[in-house]
Amino acid sequence: MTAIEHVAANLSEVMPGQMKAVELGRHTVLLVNIDGNLHAIGGTCPHYGAPLVEGTLCGKRLICPWHQSNFDITTGNFLEPPVMDNLPHYALRTQGDKILVTVPGATDRVEPPMVRADYNSNGMRYCIVGAGAAGNMAAQTLREAGFQGYITLISHETRPPYDRPNLSKEYLQGALKAEALTLRDEEFFHRHGIERLAYEVTRVDVKKKLIQFKEKVKPLEFDTVLLATGSVPKRLDVPGADLPNVFTLRSFDDAQAIIGALHGSRAVVVGSSFIGMEVAASLVKRGLEVTVVGRTEEPFEKQLGKQLGRRFRVMHESHGITFYNKSRVQRFEGDERARRVVLDSGHEISADVFIVGVGVTPQGRIVHGIDHGEDGSITVDRYLRAAPEVFAAGDIARFPDSRSGRFTRIEHWRTAEQMGRMAALNMHGQALEFNAVPFFWTFQFELGLDYIGHADAWDEVILDGDLEKLDFMAYYVQDNRVLAAAGANRTAQAAAFAELMRLNALPPGDEFRAGSIDLIPRMRAATRALA
Numbered sequence: 001m002t003a004i005e006h007v008a009a010n011l012s013e014v015m016p017g018q019m020k021a022v023e024l025g026r027h028t029v030l031l032v033n034i035d036g037n038l039h040a041i042g043g044t045c046p047h048y049g050a051p052l053v054e055g056t057l058c059g060k061r062l063i064c065p066w067h068q069s070n071f072d073i074t075t076g077n078f079l080e081p082p083v084m085d086n087l088p089h090y091a092l093r094t095q096g097d098k099i100l101v102t103v104p105g106a107t108d109r110v111e112p113p114m115v116r117a118d119y120n121s122n123g124m125r126y127c128i129v130g131a132g133a134a135g136n137m138a139a140q141t142l143r144e145a146g147f148q149g150y151i152t153l154i155s156h157e158t159r160p161p162y163d164r165p166n167l168s169k170e171y172l173q174g175a176l177k178a179e180a181l182t183l184r185d186e187e188f189f190h191r192h193g194i195e196r197l198a199y200e201v202t203r204v205d206v207k208k209k210l211i212q213f214k215e216k217v218k219p220l221e222f223d224t225v226l227l228a229t230g231s232v233p234k235r236l237d238v239p240g241a242d243l244p245n246v247f248t249l250r251s252f253d254d255a256q257a258i259i260g261a262l263h264g265s266r267a268v269v270v271g272s273s274f275i276g277m278e279v280a281a282s283l284v285k286r287g288l289e290v291t292v293v294g295r296t297e298e299p300f301e302k303q304l305g306k307q308l309g310r311r312f313r314v315m316h317e318s319h320g321i322t323f324y325n326k327s328r329v330q331r332f333e334g335d336e337r338a339r340r341v342v343l344d345s346g347h348e349i350s351a352d353v354f355i356v357g358v359g360v361t362p363q364g365r366i367v368h369g370i371d372h373g374e375d376g377s378i379t380v381d382r383y384l385r386a387a388p389e390v391f392a393a394g395d396i397a398r399f400p401d402s403r404s405g406r407f408t409r410i411e412h413w414r415t416a417e418q419m420g421r422m423a424a425l426n427m428h429g430q431a432l433e434f435n436a437v438p439f440f441w442t443f444q445f446e447l448g449l450d451y452i453g454h455a456d457a458w459d460e461v462i463l464d465g466d467l468e469k470l471d472f473m474a475y476y477v478q479d480n481r482v483l484a485a486a487g488a489n490r491t492a493q494a495a496a497f498a499e500l501m502r503l504n505a506l507p508p509g510d511e512f513r514a515g516s517i518d519l520i521p522r523m524r525a526a527t528r529a530l531a
Contacts, residue, residue: 008101011094014038021053027103029090032073034060038094040101041076042087045069046109052087056495056520059527063495067414068439068450076110080436081137081417084183086110114143117193122149126427127211127220129201130228130363131155132164133413134394134420136183138226139194141424151193152220154211156200159252160185165413167255168275169443172282174259181252201229206369206390224389224427227367227378228420231360231395231411236270240332246354249275264352265289268341270329271357272299274442277312279355281444284319291322291349293329293341295358303451304486305461308474312447315470319445324349360411362396373398377409382433384423391427393419401454402435403501404483410454412440437501446470450494453484453501462512465490473497477509496523503530 006024014020014033021043022029030043030052043052050066061079062071070080076089088110091102126142128135131153139153155161162181170176189196200214204225211220233248235241247258265288269280272294280290296302298309299316313323324343332338332354340350364376370387372378378392380399386392394416398409418436425432438454447470455476465472473493476484487494496519500506505526511517 003102003104005100005102008040008092008099011097011099014099017057019053019055019057021051022101024101024103027088029101029103031092031099031101032057032062034073038092038099039073040090040092040099041071041073042089042110045083046085046087047083054491056492056499058495058499058523059530061499061527063498065491065495067441068452068495068498077112080414081421082414084112084137084140086112112140112144114140114192115146115148117143117150118148119150122147124149124223125152125221126150126224126226127152127154127222128226128228129154129204129211130226130230130394130396131157131161131196132228132230132394133416134228134230134423135226136161137417137420138228138393138424138427139189140184140192141421142428143192143194145425145428145430147428149223150195152195152197152222153189154197154199154201154220156198157251157253158198160189160196162252164250167252168249168278168282172249172255172258172279173285175285178252201366204367206367206387208369209389225391226420226423226427227364227386227390227392227396228394228416228423229363229366229396230416231362231376233357234359234361236329236356236358238329238331240334240338241356243332243334243336243338245337245352246332246356248356249279250360258353258355261353262286262288266351266353267291268293268349268351268354269357270341270354271359272296272323272325273303273357273359274300274440276355276357277316277444278442279357280316280321281319283355284321284445289320291324291351292316293324293327293343293349295326295328297325299323299325304474305458305476307461307463307467308486311467311470312444315445315447360395362409364392364396375409379407382435383426383431384419384434385426391423393423399434402433404454408454408456410438412438414439437498439498447488449486449488450491451484451486452494452498453482455483458483460509460513462509464512464516475509475512477512480509482506482509482512493519496520499523500526503527 008022014031020031028043032039045064054065056063069083076087161183203212267283267288269276269292298306300309328344330342362376364372364378377398380386401408415438422434458476458478462475471489473487485497
């Protein structure tokens with residue numbers, strides 16, 4: 001269809017530093033004025049459709065208001081996941097006081113430019129073991145970076161890579177169809193020459209450069225490998241934990257099994273961290289009566305502290321959820337199915353279905369020829385390299401944190417995508433240090449929470465805002481250094497915090513302690529200083 005030029009707005013409507021969303025035909029276009037230079041880009045985030053006009057401008061970087069995908073305003077290119085596609089960048093001109101934008105007649109999805117596979121010029125094979133967040137992003141990035149050899153993406157699941165974070169949220173609630181979870185379809189992998197193998201890997205021999213499978217197929221040789229095997233849920237080592245209606249949730253098949261077992265009206269969730277609390281909220285939305293059993297005094301205590309955990313508990317209780325905190329499961333009782341769970345206090349809770357979310361274990365023990373930690377993790381350097389021609393990313397990787405100075409492991413979806421992207425670039429010959437800002441999100445009932453950074457220990461939590469009204473930023477401080485922040489209904493502040501952390505320009509803890517800090521002007525000043 002023919003491209004059409006539209007009068008989009010008046011110049012006075014988009015002053016320097018401002019954004020304006022306009023509807024031009026079937027397109028939502030975002031007009032952005034950066035220091036007097038106008039740009040027109042797609043106005044909807046390709047990840048989950050967030051309105052980017054509600055995002056935060058950080059110099060030439062635009063941060064999505066929902067999941068902190070980052071875009072370059074001047075090109076439309078994505079800079080940070082979870083998004084995997086670029087934004088369209090439209091032709092723009094001015095005429096008098098009018099802004100004119102030319103948009104195509106058809107809808108437009110903009111994949112990043114990728115090279116075509118050419119095995120005659122490059123016969124090397126790069127294998128990616130694991131097709132989750134890190135593996136899927138790495139496969140795409142290799143083609144973006146110019147690698148034309150063989151790419152083999154290996155997973156025991158037959159489904160194309162899918163959005164695992166939504167399994168415990170909209171999908172478990174019944175608000176999202178299965179096809180909406182797919183990150184890239186089969187046609188994408190075929191078009192870009194990315195081979196997908198649905199086999200279970202039993203051994204990766206990094207010295208022999210050989211991958212072996214549970215299936216009776218020939219072992220696969222590789223030149224370079226990315227270990228992105230992720231992790232597996234921990235199961236409770238108690239009687240009855242293997243009964244068929246006692247579930248964990250990690251995969252699409254796990255979610256399907258839970259949904260298929262929801263024939264009764266009562267559920268028990270064991271574990272009061274993010275997976276457990278998201279499952280609890282989702283099951284309530286399905287109409288079930290839910291009880292949560294947690295080992296700590298408050299939910300999320302280890303990740304967010306008691307004060308925020310208490311507010312989460314009160315919110316969940318207002319929706320009818322019952323809590324047994326500071327409790328441990330002694331056993332599940334039943335014959336062919338679990339009928340009740342017995343706690344260490346002797347209390348019994350009857351239910352029809354039980355979901356256990358008590359942590360995960362990295363899947364590194366299949367790797368041979370390099371050391372791995374007692375927990376199954378693989379230690380990497382700042383380039384995500386575990387050994388020559390061996391890289392690791394995602395849950396499995398223990399990496400040197402450039403901010404805390406300690407080796408750490410982060411079980412976040414977006415962090416895994418960031419690591420997969422960086423590992424792929426380094427596999428292809430670059431030497432880029434991994435220093436991305438960690439970020440994860442959760443949505444439970446009326447609360448959407450953003451968490452930026454990483455703090456496994458802190459001296460204090462500095463609260464700015466109203467916790468009761470779920471309008472706040474909480475800052476996690478150790479030795480006067482702000483390591484992380486959690487925020488609700490403060491998307492612009494959360495984005496500014498992330499950008500200041502990326503630029504190593506966060507104020508010290510005593511400034512936060514002294515009173516409310518508006519991070520947005522700080523962020524703007526920091527970006528101007530680097531311009």
